[in-house]
Amino acid sequence: MLHTEREYSKLIAGDFYTHHMEPGPDDRTMILNMGPQHPSTHGVLRIVIEIDGEYILRAEPVLGYLHRMQEKMGELKTYLQYMPNMGRVDYLHALAWNWAYVGAVERLGGIEVPERAQYVRVITTELNRISSHLLWWGAFLLDLGAFTPILYAFDDREKILDLLQIPTGSRLTLCYFRPGGVVNDLTKDFIDGLREFIPHMRSRLPMYKGLVTDNIILRKRVEGVGIITEETCRRYGATGPVVRGSGLAYDVRRAEPYSVYDKFDFEIPTDKECDAMGRYNVRVAEIEQSLRIIEQALDAMPDGPHMVKGAPKVKWKAPAGESYFAVEGARGKIGVHVVSDGSNTPYRVKLRAPGFCNMSLFAEVARGVLIADAVAILGSLDLVIPELDR
Amino acid sequence: MNGISQMWKNISGLWSLIVGLKITGKYFVCPQVTVHYPRKTVDNLSTFRGPVELVASDNDPTKPKCIVCLQCAGACPSGCLTVAAKPAPKPTAEEIKAKKEAEAKGEKVKKAAPKELGTFRYDFTLCSLCGTCVDTCPVGSLQFSSDAYLASRNKEDFVYDLLARLADQAKGIKSGSSQSKE
Numbered sequence: 001m002l003h004t005e006r007e008y009s010k011l012i013a014g015d016f017y018t019h020h021m022e023p024g025p026d027d028r029t030m031i032l033n034m035g036p037q038h039p040s041t042h043g044v045l046r047i048v049i050e051i052d053g054e055y056i057l058r059a060e061p062v063l064g065y066l067h068r069m070q071e072k073m074g075e076l077k078t079y080l081q082y083m084p085n086m087g088r089v090d091y092l093h094a095l096a097w098n099w100a101y102v103g104a105v106e107r108l109g110g111i112e113v114p115e116r117a118q119y120v121r122v123i124t125t126e127l128n129r130i131s132s133h134l135l136w137w138g139a140f141l142l143d144l145g146a147f148t149p150i151l152y153a154f155d156d157r158e159k160i161l162d163l164l165q166i167p168t169g170s171r172l173t174l175c176y177f178r179p180g181g182v183v184n185d186l187t188k189d190f191i192d193g194l195r196e197f198i199p200h201m202r203s204r205l206p207m208y209k210g211l212v213t214d215n216i217i218l219r220k221r222v223e224g225v226g227i228i229t230e231e232t233c234r235r236y237g238a239t240g241p242v243v244r245g246s247g248l249a250y251d252v253r254r255a256e257p258y259s260v261y262d263k264f265d266f267e268i269p270t271d272k273e274c275d276a277m278g279r280y281n282v283r284v285a286e287i288e289q290s291l292r293i294i295e296q297a298l299d300a301m302p303d304g305p306h307m308v309k310g311a312p313k314v315k316w317k318a319p320a321g322e323s324y325f326a327v328e329g330a331r332g333k334i335g336v337h338v339v340s341d342g343s344n345t346p347y348r349v350k351l352r353a354p355g356f357c358n359m360s361l362f363a364e365v366a367r368g369v370l371i372a373d374a375v376a377i378l379g380s381l382d383l384v385i386p387e388l389d390r
Numbered sequence: 391m392n393g394i395s396q397m398w399k400n401i402s403g404l405w406s407l408i409v410g411l412k413i414t415g416k417y418f419v420c421p422q423v424t425v426h427y428p429r430k431t432v433d434n435l436s437t438f439r440g441p442v443e444l445v446a447s448d449n450d451p452t453k454p455k456c457i458v459c460l461q462c463a464g465a466c467p468s469g470c471l472t473v474a475a476k477p478a479p480k481p482t483a484e485e486i487k488a489k490k491e492a493e494a495k496g497e498k499v500k501k502a503a504p505k506e507l508g509t510f511r512y513d514f515t516l517c518s519l520c521g522t523c524v525d526t527c528p529v530g531s532l533q534f535s536s537d538a539y540l541a542s543r544n545k546e547d548f549v550y551d552l553l554a555r556l557a558d559q560a561k562g563i564k565s566g567s568s569q570s571k572e
């Protein structure tokens with residue numbers, strides 16, 4: 001028999017994840033689920049929160065609603081057959097995942113990548129990074145209640161997708177890299193289109209600044225909200241714009257340069273403010289830096305093959321051993337660890353998703369903030385749930 | 391002093407809203423950037439990877455280049471492709487006799503005719519458009535179509551018989567649920 005309403009409410013709210021969030025002795029606090037269908041959680045992230053009025057006392061993220069066993073699939077598919085999965089781990093920056101995986105396989109098999117393919121990878125990955133940041137920009141502001149910016153962002157993002165469609169053939173779940181190179185070479189159409197796009201994108205940045213960045217409503221909403229100290233970032237292993245927004249200039253492209261990134265001159269934007277605005281500023285500044293890298297890569301791109309001779313075929317057997325390859329994705333450090341036992345399928349594939357570490361610190365940062373600010377913090381972390389659930 | 395700086399902040403904050411509104415106003419009178427489907431369609435589909443289709447051989451548009459090596463079916467990560475050869479015609483008794491005699495004499499025996507494609511089923515509902523099959527085909531018998539406008543109420547519509555599709559294409563008929571792209 002359920003004697004009181006309290007006992008009853010405990011029953012319906014309770015599942016495994018709320019068991020140590022039991023209500024206190026009085027009715028002062030309430031336990032609520034934010035998500036899994038909350039619009040600001042982008043996909044299906046669930047956060048169990050204990051609130052006192054409008055303030056969050058405790059927050060606990062619950063993951064796994066989008067778990068697709070990507071790592072297990074890696075053990076079942078051959079090295080090449082696993083490629084389409086990489087476009088689907090983080091669909092917004094698919095090429096960074098493509099790269100992390102082919103990088104690990106290339107390192108494992110000692111496969112040389114032609115110079116031109118390296119530049120093609122840089123150009124397309126940076127373009128993809130801009131499109132990812134644009135989408136984040138729109139979605140973040142959408143979370144905060146500003147509807148129109150996402151339409152401006154999609155206008156520009158559409159141009160990037162049109163460009164990326166030329167070599168890759170797809171618009172979202174790109175599957176373009178292969179161990180040993182890339183599938184298609186860049187065509188003249190693509191290069192001409194890109195040369196037109198760069199000044200266009202540059203001309204749009206002041207517009208974004210005027211429309212949104214300087215806007216007093218946004219500033220009041222995000223300035224001083226969600227302070228993440230450098231020390232917190234280090235403790236949780238946060239990377240990408242989250243750690244750079246906390247003042248630490250850590251970028252895999254600079255810290256352990258892969259491919260041809262050591263040949264480019266670009267800055268690593270950081271922000272000392274450590275708040276949501278800081279992370280916002282870092283991402284917007286990164287768009288400009290990506291444009292710079294693309295420009296330099298276009299100028300320096302040599303002629304040559306886009307695929308190495310004798311690149312692995314579908315049934316390719318990797319030499320036994322293990323390798324790790326890390327790249328800088330739009331959300332942070334993407335790492336792929338491949339272990340091979342000498343057969344044609346990996347023995348183990350481990351995917352390091354930056355979103356997972358970036359999200360882990362939310363529980364700590366969200367303590368004592370308003371619910372509305374928690375939404376701003378979540379948005380500023382730029383989470384892609386399929387990536388952190390894998 | 392505090393009051394003045396606060397007032398200045400308020401004014402500059404208000405000004406930022408006006409700047410934003412100016413931008414909104416400017417784009418309000420700009421021409422539309424969206425494409426009104428289905429009255430208008432986009433024109434950059436030539437590079438789009440749609441469902442896989444067979445490539446006709448150079449001398450016969452109804453016959454595919456395919457040599458029935460079955461590599462694509464094995465390469466596909468999702469098992470979308472079912473390829474089978476036509477059953478070889480049974481040799482007649484005379485042919486067998488002639489072959490045996492020829493062998494007995496030590497003559498060279500004519501090899502069996504190359505296998506001919508019997509079925510080529512492609513389940514688009516499973517396909518991830520990764521391109522592994524296209525890359526694998528040794529004779530370039532597979533390519534991506536550029537069908538972007540696919541819609542149906544029936545799942546079976548996306549299980550293509552690629553041979554029939556090729557035959558239709560040879561006759562100039564658009565097959566499947568793909569719409570014409572004028």
Ligand code: SF4
Binds near residue numbers: 469518524
């Ligand atoms: S594109 Fe990929 S998933 Fe589709 S049929 Fe070819 S190999 Fe299979």
Ligand code: SF4
Binds near residue numbers: 457
């Ligand atoms: S790989 Fe090419 S030739 Fe071989 S069965 Fe497939 S389509 Fe035919």
